[in-house]
Amino acid sequence: MSERRLPPVVARMWGRETSPRHGPRPSLDLARIVDAAIRIADRDGLDGVRMSSVAREVGMATMSLYRYVGSKDELLIAMADAAAPEPPALDGRAWRDYLTDWTRANRDFLLGRPWLLALGQHTPPAGPRALRWLDRALAALAGTGLGHGERINIATTLTGYATRQASLAHALNVAAAGEPIAGLTEYADILGEVLDPDGYPALTEAVHANAFGVAEEWIDDADFTFGLDLLLDGIQALIDRRREH
Amino acid sequence: MSERRLPPVVARMWGRETSPRHGPRPSLDLARIVDAAIRIADRDGLDGVRMSSVAREVGMATMSLYRYVGSKDELLIAMADAAAPEPPALDGRAWRDYLTDWTRANRDFLLGRPWLLALGQHTPPAGPRALRWLDRALAALAGTGLGHGERINIATTLTGYATRQASLAHALNVAAAGEPIAGLTEYADILGEVLDPDGYPALTEAVHANAFGVAEEWIDDADFTFGLDLLLDGIQALIDRRREH
DNA sequence: AGGGATTCTGTACCACGTACGCTGTATCGC
DNA sequence: GCGATACAGCGTACGTGGTACAGAATCCCT
Known part of the structure; x- marks a missing residue:
């Protein structure tokens, strides 16, 4: 029906x-x-x-x-x-440990099959594998006191984050293909060539400060963890707020 | 070169x-x-x-x-x-106010031109408009004490969030097209039909608790704000941590 | 003035998804 | 068993859409 x-x-x-x-x-x-x-x-x-x-x-x-x-x-x-693997096993881990693992695993299988990114699979999950991923994330959040809607929301946000990171990392890897050194350095060079400081003051400053050169770890795990921790810290804050009530 | x-x-x-x-x-x-x-x-x-x-x-x-x-x-x-409009003007607003506006505006123009989503534009930004968006976000974060790399990272994460939200909202809108009521309710029905409780315990529970019915606001601003605040809270925490040093 | 680079265009080709209809086969009703 | 029936597998053919190529027209430069 x-x-x-x-x-x-x-x-x-x-x-x-x-x-x-x-x-x-x-x-x-x-x-x-x-x-x-x-x-x-x-x-x-x-x-x-x-x-x-x-x-x-x-x-x-x-x-x-x-x-x-x-x-x-x-x-x-x-x-x-x-094409997605099975999600990591929960094994009684705390929500934050598990979701870190979960999100990283999510990114990793996307990087392992980059054509999944090109697919632009932006539909809500409906297949058995995708739903199993969702199920495990919800399970990990079961003890947190958050509502069902909030848990779904969090899982969605984290998948989005994993996808985005994978896309960027892959795009830079492709750009760097052929040149052993890096995609980002080159990207920064191009920006430097093309930018005019009047229209793009903050960006110009960042480029001159070699922010992109330093941020070579964009592809890197350090960077992945950075953004992920932003999210997880936010979630933690939410849980704490709920608990106080 | x-x-x-x-x-x-x-x-x-x-x-x-x-x-x-x-x-x-x-x-x-x-x-x-x-x-x-x-x-x-x-x-x-x-x-x-x-x-x-x-x-x-x-x-x-x-x-x-x-x-x-x-x-x-x-x-x-x-x-x-x-196809992207100009980013909102900063007007001396605090970073959090501005980035909220910025991210929402980002999502909104994607929803206004859904074909942008189908484009799967997952490359790092290189056009004049996209870089102007990046520039404004960096400018908003200038006074926070964060490093250049971190600021870039944050801007990237927020764009990712806006994109993801727009994708979902659009997918559900399309699914709901034709039927006046809703896409999510129907989605939940399908899940209910197809799920077996053994393989998907947490999801089944969520469906039975009518989490999707309640989360009808997935498309909604309340939901958008929810996830965004997770991120912004995380950023706030990071800024505070940096300031303490 | 005339040479050569460059723009615009028509034609043609090729790749790919898929509609259609035919052939053979396995199951069902008798 | 035996025909009727429905469905699997497949060859052909068409339509669509990107783009290579080559010729003609155009305009700057010396």
Whole structure:
């Protein structure tokens, strides 16, 4: 009744296959196709993922794939979910420890499969894997006294942070590819060339202070931790405020 | 010398046109093309932006555009920068007031031009507009005693937050389109249908507690402010820590 | 004045997603 | 069992959209 909005492939991701009574058995399943597509994306990037190349990888004709996915877009949606690993185990850790780990793991698998970033998967999570990630974050926040809505909100914010960090790190890595040294230094050089101090006073100052050179750790863990701690400190403050009431 | 990495169109965005000695004068400039493309995107969405449609809009042949942009991708990059408005004026406000405004304005213009989200513009900022946004945020943080690197970091994190919020809000708005009631309620229904309590204990509990129904304000300003305050509280804590030293 | 670089354009090509219809096959009703 | 039926797999063909290429028109420079 409400399945209308979500892509049909989501239903299939949950195993809601309407097993038909008539006809030959399917020689494949969605998972095998999605795995093949992910293998190609890992090897050749997202551009390498074509209906024809996926079909070749699973040993079928191109058009046969359309028995399993409604369109290429649906395939990409299924890929986005299946490409994520399982979330870290909670193991009774305190919320802050766990969420630090969780967020870092989130960023890391995005960096390991950069094509996930290009996918622009900005939809609310609907696949089994994505929801398991959400579930674990909520579980970690269970003892904090925060409301359900707040917990969801926090999980969302942290995923957003992980995604953003991964995007930036990847963009800089790509920019730096070929040159052993760095992407950021070069970025700063370009800024220096192009900026006029009148229109961009604060930026110019930052560039001259070599802020970007120093911030080479933008890609780095130190920097990741920095921003993450901003968020976690904020969450901590919220928890404390709630407890005082 | 270091221009190698950035797309050539970036140079043109900064007016670094190498005015040639010979030949007919160009009858157009990059800005006019980009404006036309933005107009189309606003009207017909990103799919409406085709080299042919943009050319028609400016009254030229399709291939003529390639005198101004190296490829469609370059055009999209230029659009991403030009489509942003100017950042809010600082007006001597305190950093927290200003950055609240700044982040909200950031989210708002993304919501006003949702195709910017589809663009997946996850590159470090390089256009004049994007850098002006960065510059203003840095200026707002000038009196805080934070280092340049930290300020850049904060600005980055806040843009990330604005982007994420805009993405979610837009995704839910789209999902809700057609049905007057809501996207989130429906989302919760689907989750309820599909979830098994064993694999997703915390999520199931949240759904049963109607957390999503209550969190209908996900799209809402209350929710936006909630997450933003988490960040700002974290920043405040950092400033205080620095001051104590 | 004329040479050469540069703009604009039409044509053509190629890549890719996918609609359509055919063929074979496995299950169901009798 | 036996035909009817529905569905899997697939080959062909089309449409769309980016862009390479080459010719013609244009205008600056010497």
